Amino acid sequence: MFWVLLLLLAWAVAGVACTRLCLAAVRTAAVGTDAVGGHDLTLHEAAFLSGGPARVAELTLVSMARQRRLLLAHTGWATVVDPHGRDEMERSVIGAIGPAGQSRIAPVRAAAAAAEAVHRLADRLTVAGLAVPDGAGTTVAAGVRRVRGAALAVLALGTAALLMPIPSDMPRVLVAAWFGLPLALTLSCLALARIEAYPYSRWASPAGQHLLTALTRSTGAGAGAGADDHAYLASVAVHGIRAVPEPHLRAAFAHRDAAPGARGSG
Template sequence: MWLLFLLVACVAAALSCAQLCRAAVAVARATGPAPRPAPAPVPDTAAPDGSAAGLTLYEMAYLSGGPHRLADVVLVLMAQQRRLLLAHTGWATVVDPVGQDPVERATLSAIGPDGQRRIPAIREALVADEAVRAVGDRLVAAGLALPAAARGLRNAVRQVQGATVLALLCAAAAYATAPAGEDRGQLLIWFTLPLILTLGTLAVARFELHPYSDWATDAGEERLPGRPGFTTFTPSSPAPVAPLASLMTLALHGPRALTDPALRAALHSSGA
């Protein structure tokens, strides 16, 4: 019986480590060593004329959490400027049907002519919209974002971590079900093989690939706040209601970092 547990642990470890290696190779191929020019800023209401020295809020959001994070940023931005109403039940209602940039206009189109829609549906419509894809395409072309073929590194790391836990559980099960008289210490030694494979792979990944990102390349990570090489931008004119610091926090860390409980409840209740 213990051989069956050992087989399960070894197969899970081998498959998950192979998947992580495949993801790492895809990332390496996508992130060439040659520097590429910075992308043209995407116009947003934090910098109405598009004159930003570094990344815009939309670009920060995309590099930090992909198109779903970008969708959250534009929804909160419009809500803080009183052009959308985000209810804690997860509904968005249009107050001002005039978009100030292509992403805002896409948001209004995603809400539809009724002027009200569930936030998850808006988010999914925005992810597929050309205006949001254009942000990602420019970042990919500039070498700051990973192309679609190179995504999945974070999930591959989680799979190896899961295989490690599975190996420990299989070892415990084999130990508990070992027949009387079996050398249980010798039995457990066999389970060090999948553990060495998974833990060794995780150690290499931690050293070579961390931070694990499905969106930003190393160059993109360096352009984000808190990393060397980050260039801070200053809005050419202050946004009247939307606090820049709050929006940057959302762009970089997601809805859980919002301090406004109403906005946090709206995004969380909608599955964010």
């Protein structure tokens, strides 16, 4: 009756994962329920709520490049044109590039994303109820990933149980049906999460997602050729580098492993 132990393990895996998803959904729903009114997102705030610290760094780099104060070469190098940052985010980027005034984009993006300015931005959004409090594995997105993993684990355990010897008085169809119950639990939780909590955001609370939706609607021009600066940067803040229409800028961020000496000047 070893298959019974596998069944108990399947129930434990499914139960724990579904419980943690439900708790994450409750915590997320409780964050920022009164935070929507009276708050207009800045572009940096929108970037953080959409894509976290890395998106803030990307937005700052693109914004400086659009103003010709930073050159981003398709070879993956950033060159400072104006060394005077206009805000703390820009100063973080310039500081990450270093005194030489030129550096590969990938480490600059990583350093700028980890800067104190971004941490302060995250704290302000959390206090305002627009960002999910920092905590590994506590978001709905993380909970959904765990439940998906649990569903696969239940399938694997059920398959293993069906492959091992089973007493003749226990039909294999019945064993499969027993494993179908924890599988149904995980699939039901995923379906409910899809209905109630989608899109799953690692960074934004429901109130933050509401403001992001409003920002997206108000900047419908996107980052296309006819977009003004605000619409262009808002699209980058919400959608990331893929929203940038210029091929050389997209290539600059995609070029993560530039060879030494392959510097470009734009």
